Amino acid sequence: MRAVRMTAPGVLELVEAPTPTAGPGEVLLRVGAAGACHSDLHILDAPPGLFPTPMTLGHEIAGTVDSVGPGVAGWSPGDHAAVYGIIGCGHCRACLRGLENQCRTVPVGGIGLSRDGGLAEHVVVPASRLLHVGDLDLTQVAPLTDAGLTPYHAIELARNKLRPGTTCVVIGIGGLGHMAVQILAATTAVRIVAVDTNVAALDLAGRLGAHDVVRAGPDTVERIREIVGPPPDGADVVLDIVGAQPTLDTARQVIATGGQLLLVGLAGGTLPVRPVADEPPTVPLETSVQVPFWGTRAELQEVIALARAGRLHADVQTFPLEQAPEAYEALRRGEIHGRAVIVP
Numbered sequence: 001m002r003a004v005r006m007t008a009p010g011v012l013e014l015v016e017a018p019t020p021t022a023g024p025g026e027v028l029l030r031v032g033a034a035g036a037c038h039s040d041l042h043i044l045d046a047p048p049g050l051f052p053t054p055m056t057l058g059h060e061i062a063g064t065v066d067s068v069g070p071g072v073a074g075w076s077p078g079d080h081a082a083v084y085g086i087i088g089c090g091h092c093r094a095c096l097r098g099l100e101n102q103c104r105t106v107p108v109g110g111i112g113l114s115r116d117g118g119l120a121e122h123v124v125v126p127a128s129r130l131l132h133v134g135d136l137d138l139t140q141v142a143p144l145t146d147a148g149l150t151p152y153h154a155i156e157l158a159r160n161k162l163r164p165g166t167t168c169v170v171i172g173i174g175g176l177g178h179m180a181v182q183i184l185a186a187t188t189a190v191r192i193v194a195v196d197t198n199v200a201a202l203d204l205a206g207r208l209g210a211h212d213v214v215r216a217g218p219d220t221v222e223r224i225r226e227i228v229g230p231p232p233d234g235a236d237v238v239l240d241i242v243g244a245q246p247t248l249d250t251a252r253q254v255i256a257t258g259g260q261l262l263l264v265g266l267a268g269g270t271l272p273v274r275p276v277a278d279e280p281p282t283v284p285l286e287t288s289v290q291v292p293f294w295g296t297r298a299e300l301q302e303v304i305a306l307a308r309a310g311r312l313h314a315d316v317q318t319f320p321l322e323q324a325p326e327a328y329e330a331l332r333r334g335e336i337h338g339r340a341v342i343v344p
């Protein structure tokens with residue numbers, strides 16, 4: 001079969017690879033779609049030794065069951081499935097609570113992270129990682145598993161602050177951000193403020209339910225403050241889906257006293273936390289900061305339910321498998337709107 005593999009650190013290539021077979025408890029999927037995620041660029045850019053090579057990338061996968069291994073119940077050839085990408089140890093304190101995204105034993109274990117992923121014609125996954133998706137289009141399903149699940153989980157963490165009439169600022173309207181806007185619109189009655197440098201992304205946010213849009217520039221903080229009010233008021237919740245220094249600086253300057261900052265993006269910014277009274281605090285009093293990671297299987301089931309109810313649509317740009325390396329370069333240059341999805 002054809003597969004897009006990281007053959008050495010930083011090197012992504014289309015290669016011929018043996019078609020895998022499903023072992024006990026596993027399922028062989030024919031990949032219908034695999035999303036291209038910013039995290040894959042971090043994997044490619046990571047120092048040697050952190051991730052195995054060669055490894056097929058792709059942790060955002062939807063497919064059709066091709067065959068099932070011994071001992072698998074509940075799945076038959078032809079079934080459509082979403083893949084929950086995380087593989088926790090299954091027995092630590094976090095896994096036992098269903099929080100495999102916080103596994104205490106396996107650092108970042110998963111499909112396309114520590115074993116072959118979905119940028120290929122076929123992929124083998126443990127049957128426990130599959131969720132039924134009914135008749136949803138597989139190019140829509142793939143982005144749900146990460147671009148949908150990650151903001152859904154972050155919003156779940158802030159659910160108690162997202163009361164009717166409060167304000168949530170979403171910074172970065174890309175693959176995850178445009179899903180975040182829809183999840184907020186579908187599951188809360190908050191005022192949604194979308195922030196991005198890109199006008200097309202802001203247009204998309206407006207169509208998907210954002211009440212206000214702010215084009216990021218030198219006056220981003222002032223523009224957001226006009227909407228959320230002056231300190232100690234401000235945004236009740238800020239989702240920073242970029243995580244770069246400028247976005248984190250914006251986030252901490254627009255949050256309300258007692259607000260919640262969810263740092264979702266991995267762009268390498270640092271958040272200073274200094275609770276002092278005699279100079280401007282770096283974050284307002286009573287602020288909570290969380291660093292969400294991906295989500296749980298139960299949350300993915302809810303994300304799929306939102307999509308099946310017609311409340312969550314991924315804005316996708318599709319590429320054939322052989323153009324996957326070009327898709328990642330376009331992602332790196334910031335030229336992808338919504339989510340890039342590879343269709344083998």
Ligand SMILES: [Zn+2]
Pocket residue numbers: 037038039040059060146
């Ligand atoms: Zn990802």
Ligand SMILES: [Zn+2]
Pocket residue numbers: 088089090091092093094095096100102103104105106
């Ligand atoms: Zn565990």
